[in-house]
Amino acid sequence: MQVAVLAHESFPDRAKTAVGILRYGDHDVRALLDRDTAGDRVSDHVPDLPDVPIVASLDDVEDDLDALIVGVAPIGGAFDPSWRDDVRRALERGYDVIAGLHDFLADDEEFAALAAEHGAELQDVRRPPDDLSVSEGRAGDVDARVVHTVGTDCSTGKMTAAFEVRDAARERGIDAAVVPTGQTGVMxxxxxxxxxxxxxxxxxxxxxxxxxxxxEDHDLLVVEGQxxxxxxxxxxxxxSILHGAMPDALVLCHVAGQETVHGYESFEIPDPASYATLYEAMAAPVRPADVLAGMVNTSGLDEGPAHEAVESFADELAAPATDPVRFGVDDAVLDALL
Amino acid sequence: MQVAVLAHESFPDRAKTAVGILRYGDHDVRALLDRDTAGDRVSDHVPDLPDVPIVASLDDVEDDLDALIVGVAPIGGAFDPSWRDDVRRALERGYDVIAGLHDFLADDEEFAALAAEHGAELQDVRRPPDDLSVSEGRAGDVDARVVHTVGTDCSTGKMTAAFEVRDAARERGIDAAVVPTGQTGVMxxxxxxxxxxxxxxxxxxxxxxxxxxxxEDHDLLVVEGQxxxxxxxxxxxxxSILHGAMPDALVLCHVAGQETVHGYESFEIPDPASYATLYEAMAAPVRPADVLAGMVNTSGLDEGPAHEAVESFADELAAPATDPVRFGVDDAVLDALL
Structure with a gap:
């Protein structure tokens, strides 16, 4: 799918979705829209991302695209009026527009009319399907290995871990896919x-x-936790995700050194071994699954302490561990999960 | 509040809400509407309920009421067209109409128009308020004792246990209230x-x-589990209820002899002691709470085996237990929770 990704005034640090799509998406990203850094290349800012041109607006994109993706999610999830021209232009060119905002694009009268007129689709990924129902307890019967990334808090790298495990498995020739459960993962x-x-x-x-x-389509699923x-x-x-997914194996994700719940600092985070035991105790009555690997976010540490943090986390879990972004998902971690 | 309760063709066995209101509600129930048993008295059918007349329609109710309550919840939660006349009549008389159906009364154009015309309110208790937000982790700070009824399955008597604990506490002069979390409890x-x-x-x-x-208003809260x-x-x-309520004490509810999850028979229910330990393990990191009493539904057993089931449950939990409907909430159970 050929796409442009909108990240005005946000790339790279406040454009988690755009960076995620560039790093892990299967999209063919033809351009990044950011009026602040227009003229640069993506790889000027984040060296390990694909080399994509940054432009000021969709008018500067000559390729024929399939979709424009809104790759920035401001706090509160509101639609920023300064994005309006690009969305309008995309619809006029017949492109789908995909967003994960709280404000639904499809509820915007002008966008809805333009989409209808030009045969384009407005995809609001935060809007749940309207035919959902209760779980039947069937996920344990699937013909695929199911790994689930869980965490000691929000924002511990569960989504990143899921995509890194997927990519490591793919490198080994395994047909792996992430089951995304949050808006960035879905995008x-x-x-x-x-x-x-x-x-x-x-x-x-x-x-x-x-x-x-x-x-039905893959041999290894990595279910993103929340x-x-x-x-x-x-x-x-x-x-709900743990019991709905009924995984075979768990990966515990943790931020090195974090001791209290972010934004809820009066609540202490249990030590990693206890936390792993709690996940296993909750999984057991529905479908037993053990924590078979650990992922530590060491981005706040220098190289030496980062290695120490990974080793210490592995010791505490009695399982192989890594920082998937810094050190990659090695054979020991992947073998433990397969 | 003076009310009539609608339970057409359902009283008493398929009218859980009507029976609950009659047994535990603070409402002054002036009439029960059931065209099948019209002419009888409520106490003809369920001896320990208040002696309320059963009538065929609201036309047979001469008292001036505050509300008509829909006291029956069919599978699927749809509004039954045969209730329409009574709801229409209630609105014309200016009464509020309260229901816990999936079909919202307020979305019915005729009812909405009648309610507006006669100054009546349509209360759909299943509709959540639209200003909800994430928990701030504050419930543990409240100036009240918080007890929470939890279960080994759905339909184990958690709502009944909550109201029975409330009533036993009230008899002792304690200002107690149930925090209802399901549609019958809310009604x-x-x-x-x-x-x-x-x-x-x-x-x-x-x-x-x-x-x-x-x-703010009570000294003892009993939070109904789901x-x-x-x-x-x-x-x-x-x-969500366990961590949102942050209770001080848990009551574990169980159906005597039940070994598998109802409707999910391939899933075994952990033994009561293990289940209590799992609840305690999950409560601990957010706010420690132990299972301090047990409630067993023994309705499927004769008197002797019922006593044995209660004793055995108490032994397994190492805590006092009872069947609150059959044997009442005795001092041992109440003392354990306070």
């Missing part, structure tokens, strides 16, 4: 459901449906 | 939120809001 993968937006009765059922469907099972606010989403 | 209590209808991101936040608000923490489909709702 990157180009399918999936944002589980925290599903009504709680149907959250496990939404995950079950994704796992059952994806298992939140944390002992998070004061998001544990329900976490639990 | 009975006349307030609350149906948590399984809340989007999963906000489920814990909805419970937190209810607990914080109710703690589902079960190891249920393949509903565990997310259960977890």
């Amino acid at each position: 990157i993968a180009g399918w999936g459901m944002v589980v925290d937006r599903v009504i709680s009765d149907f959250a496990a059922g939404a995950v079950e449906r994704m796992v059952v469907d994806a298992a 939140g944390a099972i002992a998070h004061p606010a998001y544990s329900g989403v976490t639990t | 009975i209590a006349g307030w609350g939120m149906v948590v399984d209808r809340v989007i999963s991101d906000f489920a814990a936040g909805a419970v937190e809001r209810m607990v914080v608000d109710a703690a 589902g079960a923490i190891a249920h393949p489909a509903y565990s997310g709702v259960t977890t």
Whole structure:
């Protein structure tokens, strides 16, 4: 799919979705839209990303595209009026427009009319399908290996870990796919459901449906986790994914040195071994799954301490560990999960 | 509040909400509407319920009421056209109409117009408020004792246990209230939120809001649980309530002799002691709470085996237990929770 990714005034640091699509997406990204850095190349800013031109608006893109992707998600998820011209232009050229905002594009009268007129589709990935139902407890029966990335908090790298495990498995020739459960993962993968937006009765059922469907086409599924099972606010989403996906193996993701829940600092994070045991205890009655590998985000540490943090996390879990971004997913980690 | 309760062709066995309102509600029920048993008295059918006349339609009710409550919830939660005359008549007389159906009364054009014309309110208790947000982790700070009924499955008597604990505490002079989280509980209590209808991101936040608000007015809160923490489909709702409510004590509810999850018979229910340990392990990192009492539904057993089932459950939990409907909430159970 040939796409342009909109990231005005945000690339790279505040454009998590755009960076994720460039790093992990199967899209053919022809241009990045950012009026602040227009004229540069993506690789000028993030060396390991594909070398894509940055332009000021869709008018500067000559290629024929399939879609424009809104690759920035401001706090609150509102649509920024300064994006309006590019979305309008995309629809006029017949391109689909894909976004993960709280404000749904399809609810915008002008966009809806333009989309209808030009045969384009407005895809709001945060909008759940309207035919969801409760889980039937069937995900454990699928004919695929199911790995699930879980965490000690939000923002511990569960999505990144999922895509890195997928890529390491693909390098070994395994037909692997991520089952995305959050808006960035869904935008990157180009399918999936944002589980925290599903009504709680149907959250496990939404995950079950994704796992059952994806298992038809792949041999290894890596289900992206959300939140944390002992998070004061998001544990329900976490639990729904764990029991809806019924995984075979868990990967525990942690930020090196973090001791309290982000934004909820009066709540301590249990030590990694206890946290792994809690996930395993919750998985067991529905479908037993052990924490077979660990992923540590060491981005706050220098090289030496980063290695130490990985080793210490592996010791605590009694399982192989890595920082998937810094050190890659090595054979020991991948072997443990397969 | 003076009310009539609609339970056409359903009283008493298929009218769980009507029976609950009659047994636990603070409403002054002036009449029950059931065209099948019209002319009888409620106590002809269920001896321990209040002696209320059963009539065929609202036309047979001469009292001036505040509301008509739809006290029957058919599978699927659809509005039955045969109820339309009574709802219409109630609105014409200026009464509010309260229902917990999936079909919202307020979305019915005729009802909405009649309600507006006669100054009546259509209350759809399954519709969540539109200003919900994520939990802030504050429920643990409230100035009230918080007890939470949890279960080994759906339909184990968690709502009944909550109201029975409330009533036993009230008899002792304690200002106690139930925090209702399901549609029947909400209909009975006349307030609350149906948590399984809340989007999963906000489920814990909805419970937190209810607990914080109710703690302003009461000394003991009994938070009604939903589902079960190891249920393949509903565990997310259960977890959201546990962490949103941040209780001080747990009551484990179980159906005597049940060994597999209802409707999910390939899933075994962990033994009661293990299940209690799992709830405690999940509560601990957010706010420690132990299972301090057990409630067994023994309705399928004769008197002797029922006593044995209660004793055996108490032994397994190492905590006092009872069947709250059959044997009442005794001092040992109540003392353990306070």
